[in-house]
Amino acid sequence: MSGSGFKPFMRMTGHEFKEGYDKAILAVGSTEYHGEHLPYGTDTLVSEHIAMEVAKRVKGLLMLPPIPFGMSAHYSNFPIAISLSTETLMRVLREVFDSLRKHGLNRLIIVNGHDGNIPAIEAATNEYRAEHPEFKMTVLSAWWVTAGQLVPEGTFEVWDGLGHGGEGETSMMLRVDSSLVDMGKARGVVPDLPKHVDWKWTFDEITPYGVTGDPTKATPEKGAAMNDALVKLLVDLVKELDEKDWKT
Numbered sequence: 285m286s287g288s289g290f291k292p293f294m295r296m297t298g299h300e301f302k303e304g305y306d307k308a309i310l311a312v313g314s315t316e317y318h319g320e321h322l323p324y325g326t327d328t329l330v331s332e333h334i335a336m337e338v339a340k341r342v343k344g345l346l347m348l349p350p351i352p353f354g355m356s357a358h359y360s361n362f363p364i365a366i367s368l369s370t371e372t373l374m375r376v377l378r379e380v381f382d383s384l385r386k387h388g389l390n391r392l393i394i395v396n397g398h399d400g401n402i403p404a405i406e407a408a409t410n411e412y413r414a415e416h417p418e419f420k421m422t423v424l425s426a427w428w429v430t431a432g433q434l435v436p437e438g439t440f441e442v443w444d445g446l447g448h449g450g451e452g453e454t455s456m457m458l459r460v461d462s463s464l465v466d467m468g469k470a471r472g473v474v475p476d477l478p479k480h481v482d483w484k485w486t487f488d489e490i491t492p493y494g495v496t497g498d499p500t501k502a503t504p505e506k507g508a509a510m511n512d513a514l515v516k517l518l519v520d521l522v523k524e525l526d527e528k529d530w531k532t
């Protein structure tokens with residue numbers, strides 16, 4: 285299931301699927317403005333890329349088609365975001381879980397690509413697990429935070445690499461597909477937000493560029509470091525979970 289033999293589910297025939305999959309990986313993205321320099325699908329493309337890289341390396345892991353829309357209400361004052369409500373996204377997730385469970389695919393890894401999806405994923409997975417204890421799930425909720433914890437200190441120059449379309453995300457997009465990034469148009473701002481609380485903004489209130497953080501500091505090397513650390517984390521995690529039969 286590695287190297288040239290790999291196929292995502294969307295490209296697989298029924299015969300190929302019968303070769304045996306006991307777990308699945310699902311990327312959840314968004315379609316929204318990511319500044320003048322990044323594509324609208326950035327959150328979907330990055331989370332799909334991470335999930336795909338993991339699926340290529342783990343036997344029996346089915347790479348599901350990514351969910352391309354997320355909860356983007358707080359970003360939607362920039363043109364344009366295709367946004368689902370949290371309720372709708374929760375329902376989509378639950379029905380994906382139901383569909384997998386119906387055919388005995390009871391092990392799922394979720395790779396989230398967008399901050400607005402976190403509440404829906406959190407609530408849907410917690411509720412679903414309580415109702416269906418046999419359905420095991422693990423979630424990478426915020427790769428942009430986790431990657432910052434995994435890469436060597438000093439990798440990022442501004443705001444720990446954070447931000448929507450910022451240093452980290454732009455670096456990842458350079459790693460995923462640099463032909464979709466226009467670094468000449470990269471501009472961002474680090475917002476001055478209150479500490480220790482979750483200040484509720486709409487994105488236009490905190491940046492005129494539709495970007496936070498500093499995308500001008502992005503490099504493909506930083507993106508490769510983030511990507512490699514995240515892929516290794518998830519590959520090692522799935523191997524560990526398999527050894528324990530997904531019991532903790």
Ligand SMILES: [Zn+2]
Nearest residue numbers: 326327448449
């Ligand atoms: Zn993003």
